[in-house]
Amino acid sequence: MEYKIALIPGDGIGPEIVGEAKKILDRVCEKYGHKFNYEEVLLGGASIDACGVPLTQEAIDTAKSSDAVLMGSIGGDAKTSPWYKLEPSKRPEAGLLAIRKALNLFANLRPAYLYEELKGACPLKEEVIGDGFDMIIVRELTGGLYFGERKTVEENGVRKAVDTLTYDEKEIRRIAVKAFEIAGKRRKKVTSVDKANVLDSSRLWRKVVEEVAADYPDITLEHMLVDNCAMQLVHNPGQFDVILTENMFGDILSDEASMVTGSIGMLSSASLNETKFGLYEPSHGSAPDIAGKGIANPIATILSAAMMLRFSLDLDKEADAVEAAVQQVLKEGYRTVDIMSEGMKEVGTKEMGDLIAERI
Numbered sequence: 001m002e003y004k005i006a007l008i009p010g011d012g013i014g015p016e017i018v019g020e021a022k023k024i025l026d027r028v029c030e031k032y033g034h035k036f037n038y039e040e041v042l043l044g045g046a047s048i049d050a051c052g053v054p055l056t057q058e059a060i061d062t063a064k065s066s067d068a069v070l071m072g073s074i075g076g077d078a079k080t081s082p083w084y085k086l087e088p089s090k091r092p093e094a095g096l097l098a099i100r101k102a103l104n105l106f107a108n109l110r111p112a113y114l115y116e117e118l119k120g121a122c123p124l125k126e127e128v129i130g131d132g133f134d135m136i137i138v139r140e141l142t143g144g145l146y147f148g149e150r151k152t153v154e155e156n157g158v159r160k161a162v163d164t165l166t167y168d169e170k171e172i173r174r175i176a177v178k179a180f181e182i183a184g185k186r187r188k189k190v191t192s193v194d195k196a197n198v199l200d201s202s203r204l205w206r207k208v209v210e211e212v213a214a215d216y217p218d219i220t221l222e223h224m225l226v227d228n229c230a231m232q233l234v235h236n237p238g239q240f241d242v243i244l245t246e247n248m249f250g251d252i253l254s255d256e257a258s259m260v261t262g263s264i265g266m267l268s269s270a271s272l273n274e275t276k277f278g279l280y281e282p283s284h285g286s287a288p289d290i291a292g293k294g295i296a297n298p299i300a301t302i303l304s305a306a307m308m309l310r311f312s313l314d315l316d317k318e319a320d321a322v323e324a325a326v327q328q329v330l331k332e333g334y335r336t337v338d339i340m341s342e343g344m345k346e347v348g349t350k351e352m353g354d355l356i357a358e359r360i
């Protein structure tokens with residue numbers, strides 16, 4: 001098969017880790033007989049330096065005309081980088097928000113997977129970890145409290161602030177469909193998280209999710225209140241497969257789920273629109289403190305590329321092969337410095353990419 005992939009190296013360690021992810025994709029092409037045509041797109045600080053703005057229309061057009069976008073990360077050191085002397089709407093992060101909006105990416109996917117080999121980095125006790133965990137949080141990204149009407153007023157000398165949490169059934173349905181589709185490719189369980197004992201928006205959320213569930217009889221649906229979910233993530237994380245939730249709850253829960261894996265350099269993510277199109281990126285930032293040193297962990301970006309193969313290109317077998325190669329390299333004891341532990345073999349960014357590519 002032939003696909004067009006937009007590559008956004010970005011800033012800091014971005015070019016280094018995207019380079020390794022491309023190495024993996026090239027190996028996938030070689031092994032499985034596909035052809036990926038890459039086009040590089042400037043975003044964030046790299047775009048400010050070259051074009052004066054963090055995102056150009058040309059970049060949006062290139063991304064839109066691709067089958068998927070693979071990104072490193074953007075941004076610099078806020079204290080020292082000249083990008084942060086610009087007004088907020090012209091800084092690197094504004095480019096990222098703008099491209100997400102332009103591409104209508106309403107579904108954010110954040111897997112939290114505990115590798116047996118990295119159990120030592122997990123802050124939970126052995127008995128809580130049990131056989132490990134493998135979940136994915138599907139978060140609504142363009143609605144809810146963060147996008148509702150807001151105002152701050154003064155009434156009778158008292159300051160008052162109002163934020164509104166609104167969801168319509170279409171917004172709920174499209175994200176629920178994504179979650180059920182993803183669960184169909186996994187262990188076939190959706191936990192829908194809400195606050196239906198208090199919020200009207202959550203009661204509608206629950207009703208619409210149940211309507212969508214009727215179209216997926218082979219998938220188990222359970223509902224969980226968000227406060228309970230926050231506890232369950234550190235009490236019994238192994239119970240979760242797909243967690244489906246609205247924007248703010250997902251913001252908080254996905255960070256909590258990431259932290260229990262303990263390894264920032266390993267966490268991938270994806271943002272999808274209504275079609276198969278998506279933007280794939282590691283959960284971490286551009287790590288300016290280690291940029292150019294050749295020591296960044298490329299695995300989060302490589303796993304993001306695996307998600308791209310699975311969700312945008314429907315190449316499940318190839319995605320499995322990339323994930324298995326990552327697991328194999330960890331099993332053999334290779335580690336970048338961020339996940340290094342006693343008795344393991346320390347390798348740099350390029351070497352880690354080579355080792356994974358060789359095992360595909």
Ligand code: NAD
Pocket residue numbers: 072073074075076077078093096264265281283284285286287288289290295296297298300338
């Ligand atoms: P960060 O994730 O870049 O770094 C936090 C710490 O983790 C640093 O010590 C860093 O060295 C380490 N780290 C991160 N990724 C690593 C990797 N792959 N391998 C080894 N170590 C790694 O977060 P930060 O320092 O708060 O932010 C730095 C810049 O990144 C800022 O400009 C911020 O705005 C930007 N940022 C961008 C994105 C994005 O592009 N989506 C996300 C978060 C932060």
